[in-house]
Amino acid sequence: MKINAQRLLDNLQRYAKIGEAQKTGVERIALSEEDREARDLLKQQMLEAGLEVLIDRIGNMIGIRKGLRDVPPVTMGSHLDTVYQGGCYDGALGVLAGLEVIQSLNDANVITEKPIALINFTNEEGVRFAPDMMGSHVFAHPELLDEILESPAYDNAQDTVGSRLKAIGYSGDMPCGSMEPDSFLELHIEQGPTLELEKTDIGAVEMVQGIYWTLYTIKGQANHAGTTPVPYRKDAGYAASEVMHYIGDYSRKANSQVLTTVGTISFEPNAINIVPEKAGFTLDLRSVDYEALKQGQIDIDQKIKAVVQAVGLSLEREEMVRFAPVQFDKEVVGLVADEAEALGLSVKRMPSGAGHDAQMMASVCPSAMIFVPSVEGISHNVKELTHPVDLENGTNVLLNAVLRRAGED
Ligand SMILES: [Zn+2]
Numbered sequence: 419m420k421i422n423a424q425r426l427l428d429n430l431q432r433y434a435k436i437g438e439a440q441k442t443g444v445e446r447i448a449l450s451e452e453d454r455e456a457r458d459l460l461k462q463q464m465l466e467a468g469l470e471v472l473i474d475r476i477g478n479m480i481g482i483r484k485g486l487r488d489v490p491p492v493t494m495g496s497h498l499d500t501v502y503q504g505g506c507y508d509g510a511l512g513v514l515a516g517l518e519v520i521q522s523l524n525d526a527n528v529i530t531e532k533p534i535a536l537i538n539f540t541n542e543e544g545v546r547f548a549p550d551m552m553g554s555h556v557f558a559h560p561e562l563l564d565e566i567l568e569s570p571a572y573d574n575a576q577d578t579v580g581s582r583l584k585a586i587g588y589s590g591d592m593p594c595g596s597m598e599p600d601s602f603l604e605l606h607i608e609q610g611p612t613l614e615l616e617k618t619d620i621g622a623v624e625m626v627q628g629i630y631w632t633l634y635t636i637k638g639q640a641n642h643a644g645t646t647p648v649p650y651r652k653d654a655g656y657a658a659s660e661v662m663h664y665i666g667d668y669s670r671k672a673n674s675q676v677l678t679t680v681g682t683i684s685f686e687p688n689a690i691n692i693v694p695e696k697a698g699f700t701l702d703l704r705s706v707d708y709e710a711l712k713q714g715q716i717d718i719d720q721k722i723k724a725v726v727q728a729v730g731l732s733l734e735r736e737e738m739v740r741f742a743p744v745q746f747d748k749e750v751v752g753l754v755a756d757e758a759e760a761l762g763l764s765v766k767r768m769p770s771g772a773g774h775d776a777q778m779m780a781s782v783c784p785s786a787m788i789f790v791p792s793v794e795g796i797s798h799n800v801k802e803l804t805h806p807v808d809l810e811n812g813t814n815v816l817l818n819a820v821l822r823r824a825g826e827d
Pocket residue numbers: 497508509542606774
């Protein structure tokens with residue numbers, strides 16, 4: 419069975435206009451007015467497609483298409499929110515492809531054995547409110563709801579998740595996690611270069627890398643850059659640069675199993691003629707191998723401590739994120755690969771380098787992801803692009819995998 423590709427492309431363009439940024443991009447921050455507008459359109463389209471629409475207490479939108487049997491639904495979905503100056507496919511593809519699957523089933527008058535549900539998760543990107551993957555996180559861990567509703571915006575403490583959900587009209591009353599899915603499938607752009615470089619149509623995603631984020635602050639003493647001899651300096655900036663070099667080298671070693679990135683650095687007082695008193699920097703550490711991830715963190719922590727102690731400085735360390743690698747369900751991954759091959763598409767089994775809602779859903783029900791190629795691997799950027807044929811291919815794989823899992827009459 420095939421989807422209506424033109425309708426899918428038109429619909430992606432329609433949503434790309436909501437929060438349009440620099441002609442080719444989108445800026446639709448979670449819980450903003452643009453998010454409300456996109457949600458309102460999705461709700462209308464879900465209703466037009468005959469779905470029962472439910473909103474849970476964290477604002478996840480769930481559209482259910484009835485099946486012949488009253489059993490847990492086969493679910494699919496992703497997120498409609500974006501980063502600042504983001505692209506029009508990250509997240510939106512998974513939601514709108516899911517809608518297209520339902521519309522295609524409607525067109526063909528197919529009634530499945532199991533119900534099918536489409537989910538738009540709240541705040542996957544975590545741009546204004548922590549944590550990211552918020553909606554799926556609370557779906558999997560409803561006990562976190564009250565705490566997360568209190569989470570303040572990074573840029574305005576008056577705005578909380580709860581107050582913004584009310585403001586945009588998506589503070590629902592369905593208890594989080596009260597729907598038990600049969601399975602979950604998320605179609606997403608790869609956001610990396612592998613599929614394009616290897617000329618492969620579809621990624622059957624087997625796992626998501628583990629991610630550790632840590633914020634370090636090295637503390638020394640501010641002093642005059644001209645009058646303080648080197649032996650008397652407590653130079654936090656110099657110590658940070660030594661550590662950063664070590665961190666960069668760590669993932670460049672032969673057979674390294676981890677990726678290391680120092681993505682931010684800040685000095686205080688940050689002046690040309692003052693020895694820095696404070697140097698703050700972040701570490702983003704990732705691996706598909708949990709042991710390598712943990713060992714990498716230990717090695718880097720030890721190095722930082724040693725450097726800081728050797729020159730008489732002090733250190734503060736804050737753990738921001740700790741996600742272990744997540745394995746997807748072998749059967750659902752196999753289903754994705756099989757359906758792609760049945761459609762004559764080339765498939766690569768691969769890990770995901772980025773975090774996604776599906777990794778949260780993996781603790782709730784058998785889950786997997788479908789990747790389609792990203793042109794030049796560019797994402798979180800207004801230049802993000804996936805060719806129409808790949809959008810169509812991915813959605814066809816989603817349709818057939820869902821249909822197989824839900825069982826045709
Ligand atoms: Zn995404």
